[in-house]
Amino acid sequence: MPATVLVVDDERNIQLTLSRALSMEGYAVETASGGREALEKIAALPVDVVVMDVRMPDLDGLAVLQRARETRPELPIVIMSGHGSIDTVRSAFKLGAFDYLEKPITEKEKLLVAVKNALALESLRAENAALRRAAGQGQLEMIGGGPAMQRLFDLVRRTAPSEGRVLITGENGTGKELVARAIHEQSRRRDRPFVKLNCAAVPAELIESELFGHERGAFTGAVAARRGRFEQADGGTLFLDEVGDMPAAMQAKVLRVLQEGELERVGGQQTLRCDVRVVAATNKDLQAEVAAGRFREDLYYRLNVVPIHTPALRDHKEDVPELAARFLAEACERNGRRAMRLGRDAVAALQTHDWPGNVRELRNLVERLAILCDGPEIGAEDVVAMLPGARRPRGDRLRAGAAFHELVEEAEREIVLAALEAHQDNVSDTARALGLERSHLYKKMRALGIKRGAE
Ligand SMILES: Nc1ncnc2c1ncn2[C@@H]1O[C@H](COP(=O)(O)OP(=O)(O)OP(=O)(O)O)[C@@H](O)[C@H]1O
Ligand SMILES: [Mg+2]
Structure with a gap:
């Protein structure tokens, strides 16, 4: 052009x-x-x-x-x-x-x-x-220093090199697609294609042609031959996203390829063999879908050789500071803004929220903050203004419905942050003031996701 x-x-x-x-x-x-x-x-x-x-x-x-x-x-x-x-x-x-x-x-x-x-x-x-x-994409760097994410990474590392099919389950925005890509990148198939198919978005009349391709003239509109997703992914990985929403007609067809490893293009005479590793993902409870008769049990067992669950962000809030810092740096760069940082209170406020939309919600919020806040430092008031669910730290925390351990964790976070502030981030002085061993305070800080402090 x-x-x-x-x-x-x-x-x-x-x-x-x-x-x-x-x-x-x-x-x-x-x-x-x-x-x-x-x-x-x-x-x-x-x-x-x-x-x-x-x-x-x-x-x-x-x-x-x-x-x-x-x-x-x-x-x-x-x-x-x-x-x-x-x-x-x-x-x-x-x-x-x-x-x-x-x-x-x-x-x-x-x-x-x-x-x-x-x-x-x-x-x-x-x-x-x-x-x-x-x-940036090649690294596929998933963030998460906390125990829940470390367990996930460990599972990915152990699973990836095998040929086993993987079923990834988890709520929206928890990184299921990132996990699927990481599995491909860490497998022997990494130099071959990674092909994604959103099972919820294939129109009923195109299911077969989408999966298996078609020959020229196979139906009206088939002006040229086309390879289907299985064929495109040959030698590589086929990522079946939203597998829980796969229509029944498609379930039957996918099952057949998984059983036999062969397929025919629509309108084709030739049987093609394909070597594809299938990784599937869903935010649905697939076992419940099976029980309700909406998902074939035989397909479920074929897909679910290795189950991997991506945890909800509310269950690993210790990773919020690192995630938010990375997303902020990326958002500033993408929007051509000077680097910004999140104030200590702002981070604490982010950690009071439950993140129903998980990491995606956090990422979007941080992007909004990067665009709308002026000044180099984002404060707790900026967070609270844009995130009605979040509370300022040091406020009234006894909200209804919060579990005891969450309240304790929040209280601990605030105490440690306040003490650090009072001692200019000197961990030894802070530990002494709180009557704790220094190593104990370090452990606590790590568990709470607090990253600061000088010796
Ligand atoms: N651990 C993580 N580290 C960095 N970024 C992450 C992490 N987890 C998720 N993300 C980011 O959050 C967003 C959502 O991730 P992804 O699309 O993988 O979620 P999903 O589980 O497939 O969600 P959905 O079910 O809605 O499709 C993406 O922008 C992704 O890059
Ligand atoms: Mg997804």
């Missing part, structure tokens, strides 16, 4: 000359005759580079530059200006212009070089971002 250049100038003939020169080089060209139109096109079209006059009647180039920075910070903008007013040029660069061309543009070479450089920079940036993302 050719790159798109937006040419902005209020003079029609300049627009035309520049457009022609760029088109002849193979670029797709869009034009705008003023600042407002330019902003609209930048917002609406896949513009890759902008070449723009500074002096325009409605909204001048510098203003456009400034606003475009806010919506498309990475978009390279080349500014053109008449009489080399050094101040204008300086302001333009300060506002992030990529390059500057002096008008009239008599040599079209200069224009082409500026555009080419701008595109090179842009593609380098995109490549970098993609690499960073890939590295």
